[in-house]
Amino acid sequence: MPDVAIVGGGVIGASCALELARRGASVSLFERDHLAAHASGRNQGLWVLPDDDANVPMARASLEEYRRVAADAPLDVGLDADPVGTVLTAMNAREVRAAEEAVARATRHGFAVDDISNPRDIRDHEPGLTRNVAGAWLVHAGHRLDPGALTVALALAAAERGAEIHHHVHVRGLATSADTVRGVVTDDGVVDADMTIVAAGPWSSALLEPAGVHLPIVGARGWLVRVAPTQKRLLTHLVEAPAPHSALRDGSALRWPTGAEVIGEGEPGSDIGALLHPHRDGRTIVIGSTRQIWLTPEPAEESIVGRLLDAAIELVPAIAEADVQSAWWGLRPLSPDDRPFVGTVREGLHVATGHGSEGVILGSGTAQLVAAQIAGEEPPFDAAPFSPLRFEASERRTGERD
Ligand SMILES: Cc1cc2nc3c(=O)[nH]c(=O)nc-3n(C[C@H](O)[C@H](O)[C@H](O)COP(=O)(O)OP(=O)(O)OC[C@H]3O[C@@H](n4cnc5c(N)ncnc54)[C@H](O)[C@@H]3O)c2cc1C
Incomplete structure (x- = not known):
């Protein structure tokens, strides 16, 4: 396995560090603040069924891994053992249509759903909810966890397998020679790596643009x-x-x-x-x-x-x-289609970002895909929906029209 530098200590960077360290890569993760300093530390911490079917295999792979990580973690990740359940509510006809689509999606993916629109059923299942609904459904899905604890647990598990986790080290740019990315430039100097993974969340584009990589994030x-x-x-x-x-x-x-x-x-x-x-x-x-x-x-x-x-x-x-x-x-x-970007964008440069509202839901599954891609293995699920190049053709066409 190659030497890997990861930029970003959110749930995505920490997940990638664990998957790659597990496969024997020499991993250095750089976080300019501290682990989970941004959205990964304080989001809702929910694993729910993704809105987009293409994301479901990645989501399932994540939940399985979180169960293992939570079981071994030295801190409380707070992952529900069983689904807590989600009550979908609709107050008008438009919301009923949206909720019915969500119910159909949940059923298609094997989750049981009860229609609890009747005021008596609402009282029995969720008495705090208004009875003044146009529809209500209980979907037996949804897990809660502590997202900051999860990110730290993933990074600790990576460190146990030899990954180096660097806090308060700002990556200022990507080190390049000719067309190849050779590592990262930090305030402490240049760190060589065979493969650099940008998992810097909303700040990813700032690192990628100077290297000639445009991701619409x-x-x-x-x-x-x-x-x-x-x-x-x-x-x-x-x-x-x-x-x-x-x-x-x-x-x-x-x-x-x-x-x-x-x-x-x-x-x-x-x-x-x-x-x-x-x-x-x-x-x-x-x-x-x-x-x-x-x-x-x-x-x-x-x-x-x-x-x-x-x-x-x-x-x-x-x-x-x-x-x-x-x-x-x-x-x-x-990202424009609510799917992450996962894959190689230049020689020596991989991206794992653009997770929108689903970084926890998709975190470890993303890392499993990244590790398989870097190791040259079969991907664990279809990688095409996450191609970092998927908007290139349409952007070129738009540019030509302008
Ligand atoms: C209100 C809210 C609720 C949410 N609820 C959920 C939810 O319930 N479930 C869910 O799945 N998702 C949820 N999300 C989305 C989720 O938080 C994100 O998708 C996820 O945190 C993205 O993780 P990340 O690791 O890509 O980014 P981040 O958490 O942003 O981590 C990126 C890290 O990179 C570091 N970094 C950036 N640039 C550099 C640099 N140059 N050098 C070194 N380090 C750098 C940053 O400091 C940061 O720590 C929610 C988000 C919000 C805002």
Whole structure:
């Protein structure tokens, strides 16, 4: 196996470090902050069925590996042993259609679903939920975990197998000679590697562009609000309402922001859905989810916290009485089709990024694919949907029209 340098100590970089160290590669991971310093440390920590069928094999591979890592970890990863269950809710006809699609997808992938739209069934299964729904379904899927603990556990397991984990080392650029990437340039000097993996989340493009690699990734800000309801164990399942049709979506495909939006003309669109996660502490509920293109380091729309709470109160009225404990935002590395980019982009250079809202769901599966690609093995599942080159032809065509 080659010597490997990994840029990024989020869930993707840490997963790659473990898979490659397990195969005998000499691995050095560089993180400019500390492990899980960004979205990987504080996201919702949910493993749920991906929205896109192409991502499902990668998601399943991840969950299997997380079970093994959690069992051996020296810290509590908090992974539910059994699915906690997800109540899909719909308040109007449009949401019923969206929920029915999600129900059909869950059934197709083998998850049991109960229709609990009847007020009596809602009372029996999730009494905190409003009875004023157009439809509600209990999908027997969904696992919670502590995403920061998972990332650290993955990195510790990699270190046990010989990987070197470097904190507070900023990779300033890729070391190249002729057409080949030869490693990374850090503040401490150049580190040679046969293969460099960029797993730097929303900051990946900043490293790749100077090396002539253009990946269409934007940062998408997401907020989470944590509340403590007066009643303990107000919810027992995840509760989800579909996000409304928004500026970021056009039908089922993400509408990619135009150049004008990226540089900040006009108010960026934002998706507001409601995803309520009863924390396993039994006392708090974490409320997501929003998606807003990241234009400046400062939040553009502070009103989002209030809008998230409104959306949650509509579903679970008792949240109106809850204490708001904290609000946080992080950045997702978003690709135009919500699928990650995984593969070689130049000699000596691999990418593993663009996981959007599914970095935890897809983390270890991504790493298993990366390791198989680098080792020259059969991929564990179809790698074509994740090709880093998949937008190149259409971009070239767009460029020709311009
Ligand atoms: C509000 C919110 C809720 C979410 N909920 C979920 C969920 O429930 N389930 C799920 O699957 N996903 C969820 N996500 C998405 C998930 O958090 C991301 O997909 C995932 O964290 C991406 O991981 P990553 O390792 O690619 O990126 P990051 O976590 O961003 O890690 C990249 C790392 O690279 C480092 N880095 C960048 N540039 C350099 C450099 N030049 N040198 C050295 N280091 C560098 C950064 O410091 C960072 O630590 C959520 C995201 C948000 C914002």
